[in-house]
Amino acid sequence: MKTDIEISQNSELLPIGKIASQLSLGEQQIEPYGHYKAKVTLPVANQDTKGKLVLVTSINPTAAGEGKTTMAVGLGDALSELKYKTALALREPSLGPVMGMKGGATGGGYSQVIPMEDINLHFTGDFHALTEAHDTLSALIDNHIHHGNQLNIDPRQITWKRVLDINDRELRHTVIGLGGRTSGVPREDGFDITVASELMAILCLSRDIKDLKERISQILIGYTYDRKPVYVKDLGVQGALTLLLKDAIKPNLVQTIEHTPAYIHGGPFANIAHGCNSIIATRAGLNTADYTVTESGFGSDLGGEKFMDIVAPRLGKTPDVVVIVATIRALKLNGGAAKDELATEDLAALKKGAANLGRHIQAMQRYGKPVVVAINDFTSDTEAEINQLKQYVTDNFHIPSVTCYEWAQGGKGAIDLAKEVVKAADTPHEFKPLYSNHDSIEAKINQIVTNIYGGDGIELTSKAKKQLKQIVQNDWDQLPVCMAKTQYSLTDDASVHGAPTDFKIHIREFQVKLGAGFIVALTGNVLTMPGLPSHPAALNMDIKDNGEITGLF
Structure with missing residues (x-):
């Protein structure tokens, strides 16, 4: 079986000018960085938005893997396969996860944005x-x-x-x-x-x-x-x-393996920042394509919520449909199955773990948005497990759920998902904000905790209480809240899986980000400078004498 980098290196790349022409971008609107990547000049992003917006999010990430970016790329390719003018709008990878243990941010298998080596290593700087x-x-x-x-x-x-x-x-x-x-x-x-x-x-x-x-x-x-x-x-x-940021503010244009245009720009983490790509890149997609597929970091409790409450008001558009990615393996892990037993059929663990998916569906439906569930296929999934999960989604939420094979088949493996997304995007709906900026900081956080996480309140340290008084005194309390929380749990304790109830979120301190326009609430023991694992991915990487890179996923 080929690795991601081997698949990428063996894929045909079209000149970036041909990719730009798919979006009706002229020569004066792109600044090539070599043959296969380019910067896009800003006027494109300042026009009125026209296209449909698809937000891809997921359940809480686990060691079993969910494949959210892979799904987003596969969906973009599937929409292109259906002859819709499509663009991706994704985040850039950080060297921290690339050299650490999480990996890159270019998808996987046959649903990748390429050249993946360039994108994962420095890109356009x-x-x-x-x-x-x-x-x-x-x-x-x-x-x-x-x-x-x-x-x-x-x-x-x-x-x-x-x-x-x-x-x-x-x-x-x-x-x-x-x-x-x-x-x-x-x-x-x-x-x-x-x-x-x-x-x-x-x-x-x-x-x-x-x-x-x-x-x-x-x-x-x-x-x-x-x-x-x-x-x-x-x-x-x-x-x-x-x-110093005059070039960095311009979105980057690359392509998928199947030559769907992809704007890749910006990369805030969702567990310590707002977790979404730039609004300039997303608006560029909306102005140049019928469908723009974007994703938010980690699960809907982090990046999904922040897209709705922080990004959408600045973007001037809310998603037309939300796709929630889940895997049978991850839900069984959420249901108590051991990591080394995930390839064995376990309907009981899946039934229990499905509640995590249910919580994420409820969270996104709270905003009044159509939701589609994408089940990312693994070869170990059994027919009984897939049928049980689909029945759970149908019985409890009356929304479509689709099994997807985009990792192995590319866009063709996500055609059924693309058809459901198009149908859902045309469904009449009305956006329902989670809170008003005029609400107090505590009220905003309580809305997030109760409606998105499923908790029953918050607790503030004495330091946080003191900082909150200072925030109010300076009239900064009208800003939205950006929650800094572990991605592995709906709680602020990474070891608590599934869909827990009767818990509180512990706010240890606040950080005021007036330029960004939000207040960060740090919860639990989340860190703003991660550490490397005992066996960082960097140990597997090398470069040959001819310049060929190996071991990069």
């Missing part, structure tokens, strides 16, 4: 630009303090950390400025991963350069000694930071 812009701001803050500190910034209250696009637990907490008077002012600091940077969120939520610069100017960097907020605009460096 967007993440490097974001990292440099972020750390340039860090350097400018410390330089300001070193040269007299005219803004009276309290070094103990700087909220702007540094970033790096790799998992490095050693950098979570650091001390900087050591080495004497010429080396700056000593203070505690730390690093987040680049995908958790507020600049990443800002890039993905900005409409154009002007909007990008305005949002950067609003970034809260810390407080003065008398506890007054200090913003980037007070330093006067928003222009310098924006120019």
Whole structure:
């Protein structure tokens, strides 16, 4: 059996100009980066949206795998197979998961975006630009303090950390400025991963350069000694930071194995950020295709909810249909089956684990959106298991569920799903927001916990309560909430699977992201700088003398 990279390397690539022409993009609207990838100029993203939008999300991820990106790519290819003008709008991979254990973000099998090596490794340099812009701001803050500190910034209250696009637990907490008077002012600091940077969120939520610069100017960097907020605009460096992102703000265009155009742009994690690709790329898809297939990070409890409550208002459009991806294996794991027994038929575990899928269906239906369930096929799935799961979906939710074979068959393996998506997208529906921005921060979080997670309330630490008072005093409580929570559970405890009830979400602290336009609520022990596993994927990677890459999935 070929690996993902072998399938990618043996696939025919069309010149990027031919891919652009499928979307009626002219030569003046693309900037080629080599033969097979390009940047797309911004005017495309600023037109009125026209096409249908399909949001792909999933159940809670497990060690058994769900294949959400693979499903999104396969669905895009299937829609193209049905002769619909289709575009994908996906996130860029972070080197943290690529070199760690999660893998890349280009799909798998015969449902991939290519060239997968380029996309997974540096791509067009967007993440490097974001990292440099972020750390340039860090350097400018410390330089300001070193040269007299005219803004009276309290070094103990700087909220702007540094970033790096790799998992490095050693950098979570650091001390900087050591080495004497010429080396700056000593203070505690730390690093987040680049995908958790507020600049990443800002890039993905900005409409154009002007909007990008305005949002950067609003970034809260810390407080003065008398506890007054200090913003980037007070330093006067928003222009310098924006120019470092002048190319990164342009969406990237590539293709699938079956030559469906794919906009890939931005990559915030959904467990510590808002987890969706840029609205510029999504709007580009909506303006150039009949159907745009996008995905949100992890399960519907994270990326799905954030797409509806944070992204959709900025995008100016809500999804026409939501696809929830599930696997028999993952649901059996949710139902208590052992990982080494997932290939054995277990109807009892599947029946219990199906409740996790049910919770995600309810969460997305809460927004008034049509929902279709995509069952990602594994060879170990039995006919009895598939029939039982489909019957569960029909009996409890009266929505379609479709078995898909996109990993092995590409777009042809998702034709039935594409037909159900087209049908559902034409169904009359009305979007129902989960909360109003005028609700209190606690009320917003309670709405998310009760309606999306299935919990019964929240608990705040004394630190979070103190921060909440400060948020209210500064009139920041009108912003939406971005929940930072483990992806592996509907609770804030990664070890709790299935569809638990009678639990509370524990808010340990808040982070104010004024440029991004939301308040982050950190729950449980979620980390903004992950660590590498005991056997990182990097150990399997190599490059031959002729430049051929091996071991990259």
